[in-house]
Amino acid sequence: MMYSFLLKNFLLPFGDKFLGGGLPKKIKELQGLTRLSAVELKSLQNQKLGKVLQYAILHSPYYQALDISPSADPEEFLSKFPILDKQTVRDKIDQLITKKSLDGLQAVMSSGSTGPPSKVYFNKEEMAATxxxxLTWWSWAGYEYGNSILQTGVNLNRSREKxxxxxxxxxxxIEALKHHEDEMLKELHDLRKKPKDHYVAYASSLYLFAKTALDHGLSDIRFKSxxxxxxxxxxxxxEAIEQAFHCKVYDxxxxxxxxxxxxxxxHGSYHIMTPHVYLEVVDENGNEVGPGEMGRVLLTGLDNYTTPLIRYEIGDLAIKSKKTTCDCGMELPMLEEVLGRTTEFLKTPQNKYITVQTVVRVLKFFPEVEQFTLIQKTENSFQLQYISKEQLDECSQQKIKESFETLYKESFLFDFQQVELLPRSKSGKFQLIINEVHENV
Structure with a gap:
């Protein structure tokens, strides 16, 4: 309790003076906004939407060139903007940003799960808003200032701020790129000695840790959430995570x-953070779908003026909820389901797991690979199907193979196949990895 008080009232304000951005104030404001009525939330969202659209056409060279005329109705104004795809962000980031200098800005790289990674810039205030x-979402999961956290991520080289x-x-x-059973067991045994309050991680990491705990009968590891x-x-x-760690999972x-x-x-509802983002779910013709219908996700950021992303298609499918109320009391609108790419695992001969995140992070360093699917053919042989303007030369193929071998300290056989189309799941999504060897990892 004492540390919670110190963190909230002294350490966070002190840290904000050192790092900048206004995080404590933004947390307080946002938590108040989530308690607004549905009418108030919609009014606020439209106000922020109109403001960011107007700023974009005045200060972003990319949007200036589109010669979009403003409208008094923010949603009508938005409909005049074309859908923004990831290739455009990658190719025209210098025209999208509204600042003449990158000094003082922070670059954030996309995951690269739908192609080469793109880069988006934020100032300190915009990063604090994110x-x-x-932190507001964490509070919905029971997090309180001062609670301890176990978190997995892809980059252990943390910046000073982080x-x-x-x-x-x-x-x-801890690292999320690769998970060997021995490493997971070590972390799990550490948790038995020094428990953490919350576990924050990629879905695949959470599942693998939970599966390892269940397989080895480690039933005394608990989190608050x-x-x-x-x-x-x-x-x-x-199901496996909640069984292993005796708590609810908040997605x-x-x-x-x-x-x-x-x-x-x-109560399990996916509440859309409308003070921060404007979400559209559209059909193949770009028309908004109705509640209960599946469509493509388009996002417009309401807090990032440095890199305005307007009607940005991130490659996901989602279903709008038919529900209009939630027992939790919040009146934020809801999604019924997010249909992300099916997460599978590949398993090496030495029983190490290759996850989607691993493959994405390796291929991030080979931007000539625009899209890909990694298929495990046998215990130690893999086929990389890829879309690229030119066929990968032998040097690039060897470097990709060596990247995986260095990461896992094993030898693999790799076959590279340039294709025009990649395999899709039944939902229409690209499958980043396909396991033809292990039906159930």
Whole structure:
């Protein structure tokens, strides 16, 4: 209790003076906004939408060139903007940003799950707004200032700001790129000695840790809650995680470009963070679908003026909820389901797991690979099907193979196949990895 008081009233304000951005104020404001009525929330969203659209056509060279005339109605104004795809963001980021200098800005890389990663820029206030949404979502999962956290991520080389954040928020940060059973068992045994209050991680990481705990009969590891991010949380994942760690899983949905879309409340509803983002779910013709219908996700950020992302298509499918009220009391609108890419696992001969995040992070360094699917053919042979303007040369193929071998300290056989179309799941989504060897990892 004492540390919670110190963190909220002294450490966070002190850290904000050092780092900037106004995080404590933004958290307080956002938590107040989530208690507004549906009418008030819609009014606020439209006000912020009109403001960011007007700013974009005045200050972003990309949007200036489109010669879009403003409208008094923000939603009518929005409909005049074309859908923004990831290739355009990658190719025209210099025209999208509204600042003449990158000094003082922070670059955020997309995950690269739908092609080469793109880069989006934020100033300190905009980054704080994104962080405020995250902490608000954590509060829905029972997080209180001072609670301890176990978190997995793809980059252990934490920046100064993130290292300070980890200390303040009592966070232990571990690698998510590869999971060997021995490494997971070590972390699980550490948790038995030094428990953490909350576990925040990619869905695949959470599942693998839970599966390992269940397989080895480690039944005394408990969290107050588990928070899933970054990947589709499959039903069997949720079941295993809740069984292993004796708590509820709270799933979150956002994009790695800093757009925080929706999170589950205590009643399991996915509430859309309308003060932060404008969400459209559209059909193939770009028309809004009705409640209960599936469509393509388009996002418009309401807090990032440095890199305005307007009607940005992130490659996901979602279903709008038919519900208009939730027992949690919040009147934020809801999504029924997010249909992300099916998360599977590949397993090496030495029983190490290759996850979607691993493959994405390796191929991130080969931008000539625009899209890909990695298929495990046998215990140690893999086929990389890829879309690229030119065929990968032998040097690039060897470097990709060596990247996986260095990461896992094993030898693999790799076959590379340039294709025009990649395999899709029944929902129409690209499958980033396909396991033809292990039916159930």
């Amino acid at each position: 962080r405020a949404v995250q 290292r300070i954040k980890d200390i303040f928020f009592r966070t232990k940060y 588990v928070i899933s991010l970054g990947e589709k949380l499959l039903p069997n994942f949720r 979150t949905y956002g994009s790695s470009e800093g757009l925080m879309v929706a999170s589950q409340c205590s």
